[in-house]
């Protein structure tokens with residue numbers, strides 16, 4: 001038997017870190033939303049109990065370092081599952097990009113195995129399990145748009161943002177999330193207005209959304225990787241309504257409502273950045289159930 005699952009990427013429209021906790025993680029407050037750029041996960045049941053990762057991307061680990069592998073192993077252990085699975089990952093989301101590709105693959109594996117292995121778990125139960133794999137996995141279990149707090153695993157759904165296009169540009173460098181959080185000096189940053197962003201989205205006020213995008217991690221990554229700042233500048237020059245780095249980076253996204261400007265931005269950025277995508281927000285909650 002086979003199950004197919006879509007594993008969409010996310011962007012952070014607003015990302016604040018409040019303080020460093022005793023467990024080493026940062027207490028965060030962020031608005032996350034899924035975008036129409038997705039990996040495809042194909043799960044095929046195995047009778048030998050083994051977990052196998054098949055991926056044709058050299059940046060994706062094919063052993064227990066893979067977050068999808070960890071998701072399958074966690075379900076096997078918690079629910080005494082004796083069956084195994086081959087997990088084929090068709091990778092579209094750039095790796096180590098600030099787009100939660102690995103987390104979304106893990107979340108899609110949790111959803112898919114829930115069906116393949118007939119576990120009967122709810123999305124809320126899968127989200128709790130996801131938090132054991134990584135801070136972004138719980139959000140990815142639900143998808144949609146949410147306010148995320150705690151270390152990122154406490155999820156409150158909010159409405160979808162107003163309609164717009166998202167242009168993504170990923171510089172060649174990959175970024176380690178831990179490195180960026182480790183270099184964050186909370187005394188020296190500008191905190192974004194996360195509550196304002198939630199209000200702007202609830203009011204479907206696109207102009208306010210574009211004014212309020214902000215990411216406390218951006219200045220850290222920009223300092224370490226100046227090419228990210230250059231891409232930001234180019235996106236502004238090509239006419240984006242708002243430009244921000246996603247997560248810990250290095251992917252930069254631009255929001256735009258008019259099709260004519262979308263084409264200008266996309267074509268302009270393709271001139272000097274290999275990985276450029278123009279996608280829609282997916283938006284609504286629980287689309288992934």
Ligand SMILES: C[C@@](CO)(OP(=O)(O)O)[C@H](O)COP(=O)(O)OP(=O)(O)OC[C@H]1O[C@@H](n2ccc(N)nc2=O)[C@H](O)[C@@H]1O
Pocket residue numbers: 012015024025026027028097098099100103133134135136137150151152177178181182246247248249
């Ligand atoms: C920055 C964000 C924003 O959505 O996304 P990405 O850039 O990774 O996509 C997330 O907070 C990343 O979540 P995720 O990538 O799941 O992080 P984890 O695997 O849980 O943690 C990796 C490392 O990041 C740091 N970390 C992570 C989350 C958090 N709230 N505080 C932290 O300080 C810790 O050093 C941790 O060891």
Ligand SMILES: Nc1ncnc2c1ncn2[C@@H]1O[C@H](COP(=O)(O)OP(=O)(O)O)[C@@H](O)[C@H]1O
Pocket residue numbers: 059060061065066067068089094095096097098099100101102103105106175177247248249
């Ligand atoms: N399924 C997966 N897809 C991509 N990377 C993965 C996966 N599983 C584990 N990884 C590891 O996680 C790291 C971060 O990858 P990713 O989730 O794409 O980035 P980010 O956390 O910036 O959104 C990669 O360097 C990779 O080694």
